[in-house]
Amino acid sequence: RAKKSPNRKVEFFTPEFGDQIHHRHELIRRLKSAIENRHLQLHYQGQFDRLRRCAGYEALLRWHDPVLGPVSPAEFIPLAEETGLIVGIGDWVLEESVATLRQWVDQGFTGRMAINVSALQLHDEGFADRIAHQLAYFGVSADQLELEITETALMADVERAMATLNRFRELGLALAVDDFGTGYSSLAYLKALPVSRIKIDRTFVTGLPENAQDAALCRTIISMAHSMGCDVIAEGVETEDQASWLALAGSDEMQGFLLDRPEPGGFLAGQNDGG
C-alpha cells in the first residue's frame, strides 16, 4: 500500500502523478471486467505441520489480465478494498474455494482450506450467512474452512466486526490472524475474539535464525499465542535453517516456498507428485 509522502503536494503537479491516476482508473476498469469475464483464479499453497504433513491450504487470488498480464494481489487487493469490489470478489473466492474443498474431500483430503477476508467483508452483515449457505450447499463441514484476517483489519474496528466474528464462532469457523506482528493488537481483544491461529508475518521469518531481534520476536509471538490457546503458523519459510529453527522454537505449522508454492492444483497436484 502506498504511503503518503511529505512530497505529496509536489507530486500532485508532476505528470507522473497524472499517470498514476490514469493507471489506477485503468486498473479498476480492468478489474471489473476480470470479475465479469471470470479472469480471476485461485492458487493454493500448502500449510505443513512439524512433521511436514500437509495440514491445509491457503487460497490466494491470481489475476492474469489479457492486456496487463499478471497483476499482483499486493497491487489489486488494496484497490478492490477501496472501491468495494472486494465484496463481490470475496464472494467468488468463498464459492470457488468451498467448491474446490468439496472436490478435495471427495479425493480423501481431511485438512482445511484457508481463505483471506478483508475488513470490508467483516462489516458486511450478510457475509457470515453466505458462508453458511456455501458450506451447506457443498456439504462441507465448517471446521474445514478457516478465515484469515490481517491483524490490521481485525483491530481496525473490532466493535463493528464483533457481530460477524461471533457468527463465525457460532458456525464453528476457525479464525486466523494474518500478518501478525505488523499491526497493533489489543491483547484484551485478542483474548476475547474467537481466534484459533496466529500467523507470524514473513518479515520476522526472513531474518531467522541469525537475526537476534527476529528470533526474539518469533519466540515471543509463539509463547504468547500458546498461552492464549492459539496455534502458530509461520509465513514465508524459504530455507531449511528457518524451518528447523521454527520447529525447535515450537511453531506448530509452516508455510512458504521451501515447502510448497501457490499453484492451481493444491491437494490434487500434491496427490500426483507425492508432495
Ligand code: C2E
Ligand atoms: P497473505 O495472506 O499474507 O499471503 C501470503 C503471501 O506471501 C502470498 O502473496 C504468497 O504468495 C506469499 N508467499 C508465500 N510463501 C512465501 C515465501 O516463502 N516467500 C515469499 N517471499 N512470499 C511467500 P500473494 O499471493 O501475492 O498475496 C498477497 C496478499 O494479498 C495476501 O497476503 C493477502 O493479504 C492478499 N490476498 C491474496 N488473496 C486474497 C483474497 O482472496 N482475498 C483477500 N481479501 N486478500 C487476498
Ligand code: MG
Ligand atoms: Mg493469508
Ligand code: MG
Ligand atoms: Mg500474511
Ligand code: MG
Ligand atoms: Mg504442491
